[in-house]
Amino acid sequence: MGSVIRKHKLLFAVLYLFALAAYLLVGFQPSMSSAAEETAQGRLIINSISLSTPVQPVELKDRTLDVPDEIAGSFSEHENKIFLFGHSATVFKNLKNVKFGDIVDYGDHSYKIINIETRKKSEISMLSILKSEEKDTVVLMTCSGENLGNGDFSHRLIITAEAV
Numbered sequence: 001m002g003s004v005i006r007k008h009k010l011l012f013a014v015l016y017l018f019a020l021a022a023y024l025l026v027g028f029q030p031s032m033s034s035a036a037e038e039t040a041q042g043r044l045i046i047n048s049i050s051l052s053t054p055v056q057p058v059e060l061k062d063r064t065l066d067v068p069d070e071i072a073g074s075f076s077e078h079e080n081k082i083f084l085f086g087h088s089a090t091v092f093k094n095l096k097n098v099k100f101g102d103i104v105d106y107g108d109h110s111y112k113i114i115n116i117e118t119r120k121k122s123e124i125s126m127l128s129i130l131k132s133e134e135k136d137t138v139v140l141m142t143c144s145g146e147n148l149g150n151g152d153f154s155h156r157l158i159i160t161a162e163a164v
Contacts, residue, residue: 044072044084045105049094055084055106072140078132082106084140088157092142096157104138104161111138111161118144118155129158136163 042055058065058073065075065085072086084106086092104111129139138161145155 042107046098046102048102049097051094053091077130080136081133082138083130084138086142088142088144095140095142098159106138109136110164112164113159113161115160118157120154121156124156
């Protein structure tokens with residue numbers, strides 16, 4: 001029971017931060033600061049949607065992942081699974097336009113999109129998203145759906161890509 005509660009607290013903390021940041025940044029398209037560029041490790045490229053951004057590794061603090069303001073964030077608990085996340089109003093504004101089979105380049109690896117889904121935030125299990133996979137996998141997530149008017153959104157867009 002305790003792990004279920006912790007799992008839900010982590011999920012809601014992450015989703016709240018995504019929603020709040022998206023709410024605050026709607027329509028604001030900042031240029032990347034030199035500080036953000038200096039702390040980034042790796043680059044995420046999805047040519048099909050003209051996305052090219054540095055990626056900032058993020059540490060889990062108090063069951064929360066802080067979303068970088070201007071670039072994508074990354075978190076990983078397993079060697080073969082990377083979770084990439086960003087704001088739907090800025091860095092991931094065109095993520096909704098990817099298609100099955102599109103290529104995601106991250107670091108020195110290429111991944112092919114195998115799943116695209118929009119899910120209610122209440123139905124998302126962060127433990128499932130972060131779990132280890134047999135193949136090297138990247139999962140991208142951003143806010144989606146209806147703006148609930150309180151800095152939150154009703155859904156999350158989740159893209160899964162496997163190494164090619």
